[in-house]
Amino acid sequence: MFNLISSGTKSAVKKKDFKRSTAQSLHKHSHSTLGNGDLANAVKLPKDEQLNEWLAVHVVDFYNCASLIFGQLNGCTDLNCPKMTAGKLFDFLYRCDLDPKTGKKDKKQKPEDLSAPQYIKRSFDWMQELLDNEAMFPTNSEVPFPKNFQKVVKAIFKKLLRIYAHLVYDHFKQITALGLEAHVNSSLKHFLYFVIEFNLLKKADLEPLEDFTKNRLGVEYWNKIKK
Numbered sequence: 001m002f003n004l005i006s007s008g009t010k011s012a013v014k015k016k017d018f019k020r021s022t023a024q025s026l027h028k029h030s031h032s033t034l035g036n037g038d039l040a041n042a043v044k045l046p047k048d049e050q051l052n053e054w055l056a057v058h059v060v061d062f063y064n065c066a067s068l069i070f071g072q073l074n075g076c077t078d079l080n081c082p083k084m085t086a087g088k089l090f091d092f093l094y095r096c097d098l099d100p101k102t103g104k105k106d107k108k109q110k111p112e113d114l115s116a117p118q119y120i121k122r123s124f125d126w127m128q129e130l131l132d133n134e135a136m137f138p139t140n141s142e143v144p145f146p147k148n149f150q151k152v153v154k155a156i157f158k159k160l161l162r163i164y165a166h167l168v169y170d171h172f173k174q175i176t177a178l179g180l181e182a183h184v185n186s187s188l189k190h191f192l193y194f195v196i197e198f199n200l201l202k203k204a205d206l207e208p209l210e211d212f213t214k215n216r217l218g219v220e221y222w223n224k225i226k227k
């Protein structure tokens with residue numbers, strides 16, 4: 001299901017593994033539950049598992065998934081996508097919300113108007129720096145996650161959401177032509193179930209995907225999202 005590399009055209013970023021020892025078994029757990037197709041239940045925190053471990057495994061999974069999908073698209077260029085949009089109603093300015101070295105708010109950053117591919121590339125580079133930072137995502141299971149870990153996770157999910165929204169609204173024809181429609185739909189549904197289950201994004205952040213959420217997950221899921 002997640003094997004997109006083999007058909008490989010360009011690949012935006014290299015696949016990331018989260019090597020924390022507990023992460024391996026959680027990863028297997030998450031994928032075996034997914035095999036049953038029940039995404040709403042697959043996202044739930046397994047009994048006796050730590051929330052931060054579960055969040056970390058999923059951040060890496062969704063990062064890999066979104067970057068693999070983006071890597072397949074040739075059509076996302078400065079010329080075709082001069083702005084980072086999600087359909088006609090939304091466009092986004094780029095801001096590096098947190099310093100990837102410290103995970104703290106970077107107040108000096110000013111919003112930048114970038115093309116979609118530049119926005120996406122910058123977002124992936126920023127996420128990769130965070131994921132590679134041992135202080136943020138410790139690979140040794142003896143080392144605790146930092147205090148601001150959930151803030152960092154939320155900031156990553158916000159960027160991932162915009163990337164998914166751009167891909168779905170602005171590149172769906174190409175996604176269908178590549179035969180990736182089912183994969184992208186199920187990946188995005190999984191992402192949304194996860195975000196809603198753990199209250200990772202506000203309603204305002206999720207607005208670009210309001211229709212998708214209501215149609216594919218159900219209105220009751222949209223209504224669960226906090227303002």
Ligand code: ZN
Nearest residue numbers: 076077081116
């Ligand atoms: Zn694009």
